Amino acid sequence: MALKRILSGMRPTGKLHLGNLHGALANWIDLQNSGKYECFYFVADWHAFTSEYNSTEGIRDNITSMVIDWLAAGLDPKKSTLFVQSAVKEHAELFLLLSMITPLAWLERNPTYKEMKAELSNKDLSTFGFLGYPVLQAADIIMYKAYGVPVGVDQLPHVELTREIARRFNYLYKEVFPIPEPLLAGVTKLLGIDGRKMSKSYENSIYISDTGKALQQKISAMFTDPQRVKKTDPGDPGICNVFTFHGLYTPQDKVKQIDADCRKAAIGCTDCKKMLAARVAEVMKPIHERIDYYVHHLAEIKEIIDEGNKRAAKVARQTMEEVREAVKI
Numbered sequence: 080m081a082l083k084r085i086l087s088g089m090r091p092t093g094k095l096h097l098g099n100l101h102g103a104l105a106n107w108i109d110l111q112n113s114g115k116y117e118c119f120y121f122v123a124d125w126h127a128f129t130s131e132y133n134s135t136e137g138i139r140d141n142i143t144s145m146v147i148d149w150l151a152a153g154l155d156p157k158k159s160t161l162f163v164q165s166a167v168k169e170h171a172e173l174f175l176l177l178s179m180i181t182p183l184a185w186l187e188r189n190p191t192y193k194e195m196k197a198e199l200s201n202k203d204l205s206t207f208g209f210l211g212y213p214v215l216q217a218a219d220i221i222m223y224k225a226y227g228v229p230v231g232v233d234q235l236p237h238v239e240l241t242r243e244i245a246r247r248f249n250y251l252y253k254e255v256f257p258i259p260e261p262l263l264a265g266v267t268k269l270l271g272i273d274g275r276k277m278s279k280s281y282e283n284s285i286y287i288s289d290t291g292k293a294l295q296q297k298i299s300a301m302f303t304d305p306q307r308v309k310k311t312d313p314g315d316p317g318i319c320n321v322f323t324f325h326g327l328y329t330p331q332d333k334v335k336q337i338d339a340d341c342r343k344a345a346i347g348c349t350d351c352k353k354m355l356a357a358r359v360a361e362v363m364k365p366i367h368e369r370i371d372y373y374v375h376h377l378a379e380i381k382e383i384i385d386e387g388n389k390r391a392a393k394v395a396r397q398t399m400e401e402v403r404e405a406v407k408i
Contacts, residue, residue, distance in 0.1 A: 083226040085116045085262065088123040088164065088219060091141035092131060095148040096284035098269040098277035101327060106229055106264040108153040118159040119223050119391060122146065125164050125171075126216070129209045130195075130202055146380055148287050151369035162387035164219065169395035173218040176406060180247055181214050189213055190236050217241040220259050221248075222395050227262040235261055253405035255398075269327075270320045274302040290360070290367050298324075298356040303348045310347035321351055328358040 087107060089099070111118045122142050128135065142163060154161060164170055186192070192210065220228055220241050228238050238261040245256040270276065271283030278284065285297050301321050307314040316322035316338045325334050337354070340346035373380055 082117040083115065084119065084223055085110060085227045085229060086119040086121070086220055086223050086225040087229050088121040088126070089145060090123045090127045091138055091145045092127050093137075093141060093279040094284075094286040094288060095145060096277055096279070096286050098271075098284070100152060100287055101269055102231065103229070103264075104149065104152050104154075107159075110229060110262070111154060111159045116227075119225070119394075120149070120154065120159055120161055121219065121391070122161075122163045123219070126212060129206075129212045130204060132206070132208070142384075143377065143380060144288075146384060147370055147373040150373055150380075150383070151366045152287065156383045156387060160387050160390045161383060162391040163384060166384075166388040167222075167392045167395050169392070169399045170215070170218055170222060172399060173222055173402060174215045176402065177218055177244055177248065178211060178214050180251060181211075181217075181244055185240060185243065186210050186213060189240065191233070213237055213240045214244065217244040221245050221256040222398050223391075224257050224398065225259045226257065227260045229262040229264055231264060231268075235263075248405075253401075255401050255405050269323065272297050272301045272320075274320060285359075287363070287366065288370055290363075294360060295356045298359065299349075299352050301352060303351075304341075307348065311344050313344045314341040314348070316341050321348070321355055324355055324359070325351075328355065328362050 087103070089095075089103070095104070107118070107120055110116050122145055124138055124142060127138055127141075131138070146161060149161065150156070187210070195204070195209075216237055217240065220238075221244075228234075228241070230238055238259065242258050245258050249256060268276075271278065271281055272285065273281070273283040275281055275283060285294065289297060298321075301324075303321050304314040304316075304319045306312070319341070322334075322337065322341070325337055329337070337346065337351060341351065
């Protein structure tokens, strides 16, 4: 029985943080290890241009560091195809063809378009590339005839737009593309150290690669229950970001004890953060060791990417032969 194919990607706009790890990467690894899927995961470097077109000097290094983080976290190139978007030029060709048939109104009503423009208000995003990135995203997905796309709830509109574009192509030309399904993940949304969404643009992230003093300093700066001013004030773990992290990194019996101690002011925020820093360092130690290994074996990273690019390109070439036949060019 053939494995169902899935595809997802990340933009190389900087170091990956713990929000990326728990929000997407951990799910990718679970899907890879389930034995149910043929997994394609790609570095979306062309997508990085949609917001970083005037500062591209870091993209190449970010590609390497992203793949290192992927491998260190548990993605296995023997089980998953890991590749770079721009190395497979067929993505650009399919994007061009899909842009010819995608109604402008579909892009303008994309609910995340205005949200992203507001979040990145410091950048000039009044470009065709930014408006049209969902079409490129659709090309990325249907190029591999993916059965499913692992996403969080906030990404559902993008998958639905991909489905509409695939249906429109099939209707206008020929049934080439299966209609991809969203694979909803029960992702954990982690806030940054300042209580806002963890984001590189907010400079509030704890990175996967953070170790030692850098890790300790970031955790010690994390916002806690805003109503707990003094150590003797009882706290509410339900609104404390530090406690949320304990739920991911600390054994459950200890989490229950922290909850009880916080509510009766038997533990202060400083001690709570110290315990968390120790737990994060312990849990992340194997990942940090693998990062250190790959940083010193960059030739191995290049081989993994090159092999993944070849595998992806083989599939893309076959798909584009069908596409060109369908559109009669």
